[in-house]
Amino acid sequence: MTDRPAATTAPMTPEQRRLWYLDQYEETGAVHLINQGWWLTGPLDEAALDSALTVLVRRHELLRSVCVPTPDGARLLIRPAPDSVLAAEEPSSPDAVAARRAALAGTPLSLTDGPLFTAHLLREDTGRALLLLRVHHLVADGWSIEVLTRELSILYTPGAPADPGALEPLPLAAADVPAALRSAADSDGESAQEAAAYWRDTLRGAPEALDLPYDHPRPARPTYAGDRSRLLWPPGTAERLKAVAAQQGATFFVALYSVLAGFLSRIADQDDLVIGVPVADRPGEEFEPLVGFFVNTLPVRIGTDGDPALGELVARAADSFFEGCVHRGLPFDGIVRAAAPPRVPGRTPLFQVLCVLQNTLGAELELAGAEAGKHRVDQMAAAFDLTVEFWQEADGRLAAMVEYATELFTLEHGRRLSDRLAVFLAAWASDPGLRLGEVPLLLPGEEDATSAGGPAGTDVPGDVVEDIVARLDAPPDRVAARSSGRMLTGRQLLDRVGELRNALSAAGVVPGSRVGVRLPRGTDTVAALLAVLTLDAVYVPLDARLPAERLRMIESAARLRAVLTPAGAEPVRTPSVEPVRAGSRDPAPPGPVDGRGDRDAYVFFTSGSSGTPKGVLVGRKALTNLVREWARFTGLGPGDSVAAATATTFDVSLPELLAPLLAGCTVEVADDRAAEDPTLLAELVAHTGVTVLQATPSVWRLLLDHLTVRPRVALAGGEALPRDLKDRLLTAADTVFNVYGPTETTVWSTVWRCAPGPVTVGTALARTELHVVDRHLRPMPPGCRGELLIGGVGLARGYLGHDDLTARQFVVHDFGYGPRRWYRTGDIASRDEDGRVRLHGRRDAQIKLRGHRVEPGEIEARARQCPGVAQCAVVPFDRNGQSGLAAFLVGPPGTAPDPAQVRAHLSSVLPAYMVPALLLSVPELPRLSSGKTDTRALLTEVEAHLAESPEAGRPADDGPEDCPVTEAVLLALQAVLRKPVAPHTSFFDQGGDSLGAARALALLRKALDIPLHMSDFVAAPSVRQLADVIRSRPGATDAARAAVAAVSGPQGATGGGLARGLLSEEVAP
Incomplete structure (x- = not known):
């Protein structure tokens, strides 16, 4: 160490600043602690041990530092060395020592109050003692523990105080470390800008998250509560993995990383993953004897597509890992800024799983006269969704600690996930020639428990039409x-x-x-x-x-x-x-x-990716089974009245129309206006005594704002049911069902009677069978994701005139009880232990928009048929309360498509729900390195467009004093779109949709107390046009003037006070 006065404060490194920020703003508690223990037996000199530990704290300044905020950011305050460090406790029973050890391991160390390093001696009345060192990660890493272990062994001398001269002076003081790290980074020859460019390119198009099969929704402010499972593999496992790595010129760690990536790919059904990897960042010999936090975390991306064998996946991982290490000089915060991933509260950016190989456990504690045995001390905390830490035991056996966040996983699921990793790794290490999809995931006893219903019966006696x-x-x-x-x-x-x-x-x-x-x-x-x-x-x-x-x-x-x-x-x-x-x-x-027999019953047409709609042909037995089941689980009886409000071109309308007739009750058919306007539908329900009501979740959000009666049964289906909406429905209806099914399996295939907790789609209807399978149609175990296959009597005949598509989507497969026909839904699903199914999105680009199935490819194909459009990409968006489709249009070189012309063309060939809310002309479509369209970049463009303020504020010709109706319309549309509205431009061209229009009409009806219908809006979709329609209604102008006058104030007529007053009832997004 250089000969100069000791610094009282020292600057932080970038990684230290990151931990400081996390601790201050996310209350990380004990999650960033290192707890290292040794069981000591034999004679022990406590005074000598305390002396040695005190010398260590005096020698390594960070061990006696705390964090202090300053106007220029937080710094490290180096406190004077203490006279004593070791806290020795009185002997107690082994159980009491275990409890005390667990309590200490879970107790946070305050970054501002300190100390950040503590030493405890917990004595058992059996004669042995546990030496427990606790240190915050901000001042130490795994390498540091090895340094402390080695130096403590040197300094401990029974019967004598420790001699500081027994150790070589340190080459750097804490205050010098940040500058020395910057100097080392500069000498590498790569600038921060070049490193940022590498990470930006590498992570472009990466998935926003590794979407694991969680049991609970992610909290916005995690507590970092966690649990752990320890795994131990048979002898030879590590050697086999090392051999595979050697064949690819890779390291043991890369082989472990590859196995974990393959495992996560299988259980999450993702073939593009980013996993965090901590790497030591001690760029020179002068850093090796230091205690400190010299670790950077690299987001290592890997693709598992193509069903690789282990060697091939190791080769891919080696390339990614070694390239990342070359560019590891950029701190993790800098990588995040370069990649600019979407931020979600409570979720680590870029990765959610950490993979660690703990290879710094070689130093053994040697205390003269006493035997020391290393002891892992586990704190019940989880810094990430999942952390897998590998190491080799003294006998060479591979071991791991799987740490999982208990706010996301149940204890049972976390342990089962760990056991599944053990099975997966052992199998792939034993036979590395297996393709990824062939590596077993099932635990013992799960082979016969992979179906979520069935095998399904096929006998459907009678006919529902005859019954009706x-x-x-x-x-x-x-x-x-x-x-x-x-x-x-x-x-x-x-x-x-x-x-x-x-x-x-x-x-x-x-x-x-x-x-x-x-x-x-x-x-x-x-x-x-x-x-x-x-x-x-x-x-x-x-x-x-x-x-x-x-x-x-x-x-x-x-x-x-x-x-x-x-x-x-x-x-x-x-x-x-x-x-x-x-x-x-x-x-x-x-x-x-x-x-x-089984005659054909009906044909419904759905969106087709080829550019033409496809007709789904369904038989009478399938229809009979559906209607009977719908009447059964809803408990329909003669006293019921069922609202039929679904569009007749949507197959969901069939049980609404037929089940009431089968059950001997009344079907209340909503007219065209009530069917498309939730406020009018709510009035119909109230006036006619409807007891059973079915709608998509999008419609239910609006209905609940206006429903004045309590239905006996509410059904939600056609799109994903958000948990918050499910909870609202439970308070608004006696019984709530979440139903799911594609047109190809006769409307609904599953039903769940909603209850508090996570949302599922439930279990199979009668004579329906469900399987969650991998890409090779092999059953996936409970809790793991795969594609949902549906079988049973509900399967459609196929697609009219599309035999090739029918053969591709309706497959024959044997799950152990004979070949049967199955429909490949394309929906990613998982199955709970009790058989209930959860949905997790799609494997393809298909989306559900307000209950309608939409193939973006059909819209893109139709757009390209419009003159002046060479390319088109369609993406769904859901930002800040606005949702819909956005189409990006590219013209031939040197030209730009006219969005208005394209909208007119699409409106002439597509149903209204398929015409994108946003049509944006761009010079070119952003591409990923793979050549695929960069949808994340497109969504960024959507956000920028929605944030713009075209023709902002009030109408150009009429001030609010002269035209209160125009002002009222303007405010209503702005409240729905949540941005300034162009008064001369169609509401639908500014990101609005039919449900948004219904919300705006509801606001205006309430404020002005006049009748308004969806047909009025469709015919007059701009502020000016709708205002003209409203002014023609008797009393509308006076009502608008009164509403405006009643809330006018110091802010002026166009201020926020007017918006809050006129639109005093918040409409749920």
């Missing part, structure tokens, strides 16, 4: 269907069904014919469905609001025999399709239903 016809006739005077004040008894409904049957038969409809139904919502919605089905024909619902080209495409693909339309409707333009008017009044009773 019989039920409608007994008693015939019960109200069966009602809509907009019109009521039909069971007998009247049968008469109407007979009229429509007669008209269809006259048009040449025979069993097996496909019949399009394009009618406004009402009681004929029910009658038409029954008329088609009682003819043993195939029901094909059509939406008259679809663009003409898309309607023609669907009618042609379905090969319709007839289309049922309302009287006076425009003729059908598809050749060979017979138009049938619903105005027929020639009654004929429904004929007998042929319940034999």
Whole structure:
């Protein structure tokens, strides 16, 4: 050490500053402590031991430092050396010592109050003692523990005080370390900017997180509570892994890292991972004898795609790890700034799993006259979601400590996860030639417990349509269907069904014919469905609001025999399709239903990635099973009334229309306006006494703001049910069900009766079987993620005219009880121990948008058909309360697409829900090194666009004093979009959607007390246009003026006070 006065303060290194920040703002507690213990037996001189420890604290300044805030940031305050360090306790029982050891291990060391290093001697009354050293990571690392162990062995001399001269002077004081580290980094020849560029490029496009199968949602402010499981592998395991590493020119650590990466890839169903790796950052000999925190953490990225064998994965990992080490001079905080990942409270940026090889445990404590045996002291804390620390025992056996956050994993799941890692590593080390997907994950006894339902029965007796016809006739005077004040008894409904049957038969409809139904919502919605089905024909619902080209495409693909339309409707333009008017009044009773065999029942069209919609054909047995199950689990009875508010082109509408008739209760068909406006639907529910209501979670958020009655049953399906919404529903309805299923498996395949806690989609319906499998259709164990396969009677026939797609999605596989047909959902799922299924997103680009299934590829294909568009990328966004689709458009070289022209084109060929809310012209699409589109960069563009303020504030021509209606509309739309709104631009062109429009209408109806409907908004979607519509309503201007005047204040008419007053009721996002 240089000969100069001791410094009272010292600057921190970047890594020390990071730990200081974490401790100050996240209350890390004991998570960053090192606890090292030794069991001591034989004669021990406590005074000599204390003397040796005191010399160590005097020698290494950081051990007697604390952190102090200053105007220029926190610094280290070096305190005077203490006279004594060792805290020796009176002898006690082994149990008492164990309890005391655990208490000490979990007790934080205060960075501001200190001390940051403590030594404890815990004596057992058996004669042995535990020496426990505790030190904060801010002043020490694993290497430092080895330094202290070695020096303590030298300094301890029984019967004499420790001699500081027995050790060589230290080459650096604490105050000199940061500058010495900077000097060493500069001498490496790589600038911080060059290192940042490397990490930015390496981590571009990396997944935001490694999404492990957690049991609990991530808290915004973690407590870092954790638990640990210790693993020990058989002799020879480490040697086999070292041999694989040697073949690839890699290290033992890289082999361990590769096995862990493969394991995480399998259980999380991700093939692109980032795992944290701590690396020693002692750049020269002068740093080797120092006690301090000389560790950087590198986010090492690895791809597991291609189902590699272990050697291949080790080779990939070696490249990533060694390249990262070359650029390790940039501190972790600098890497985070360079990569700029999305920040989520409570989640470590860039990685959530840490992989460690503890190879600094070689130094043994030697105390003259006493025997010292190393003892690992575990604190129940977790710095990351998962930490796996490997080491080799003295006999060479591979061991590991798996540390997991108990705020995310249950104790049982954490231990099971650890056991699964043990099985996985042992198997791959024994046979490194296995492909990743072939390495076993199942624990003993799990082989027969991998199905989440089944094997499913296939017998479906009878036919639901036959059952419904019989039920409608007994008693015939019960109200069966009602809509907009019109009521039909069971007998009247049968008469109407007979009229429509007669008209269809006259048009040449025979069993097996496909019949399009394009009618406004009402009681004929029910009658038409029954008329088609009682003819043993195939029901094909059509939406008259679809663009003409898309309607023609669907009618042609379905090969319709007839289309049922309302009287006076425009003729059908598809050749060979017979138009049938619903105005027929020639009654004929429904004929007998042929319940034999399994006839086709219906065709629903969904989005197709090729650019054309695809028709899903479903049979009668599947429909029968669904409707009976829906009526069963909802407990439908004669006293119930079921709201049918789902669009008829959405298969979810089928159980709403048919189950009430089967159960002998009433189906309340919402008209077109109520079906698309949640506020009107809430009024319908209240006025008609609806007891059972089904909606997507997006609609439920709005309904709950306006619902004034308590349904007996609420069903949520069609998209993911957020936990907070589930909890709201539990307080708003007697019983809540979360339902799930793709169109290809007949509407719903699973049901969960909601309860407090995490959300699941529950278990399989009757005659339905579920399997969670890997990419090779091998069953995944409980808690691990894979693709959900669905089997049973609900499987569709396939896709009309797409035999290749049918063969790809509907596969035959044997799970041990014979070959069966299965549908590959593409949904990533996991199964709980009790069989309940959880969903975790998609394997492909398909998304669910307000219950509708959307293939971005179809939108992109259609956009490229528009003149002036060469490339298109569509991404879903959900930012700051706004959600929808954003399309990025690239024109031929030297040109830029016109978003308005593209919107007009898409609106002419796609349903409204598929037309992106945002259309943005860009010079080029950002690409990853793999050539794929950089969706994260696109989402950054979306955020920037949503933050812009086009034509900000108030209307250009009318001030609020002259036009209070315009001001009210402006504020309502701004409240929904959460940004300034351009008054002359369509609400939908500024990121709005149909649900946002419904929210804005609800605000305006409340503020102005006038009737407004969705059709008004669709026809007049800008501030100015909607204001013109509202001004035409009697009393609207006076109501708006009164509302504005009532809240005008010092801030002026356009201030925040007006917005809060006019829109006084917050609308949930």
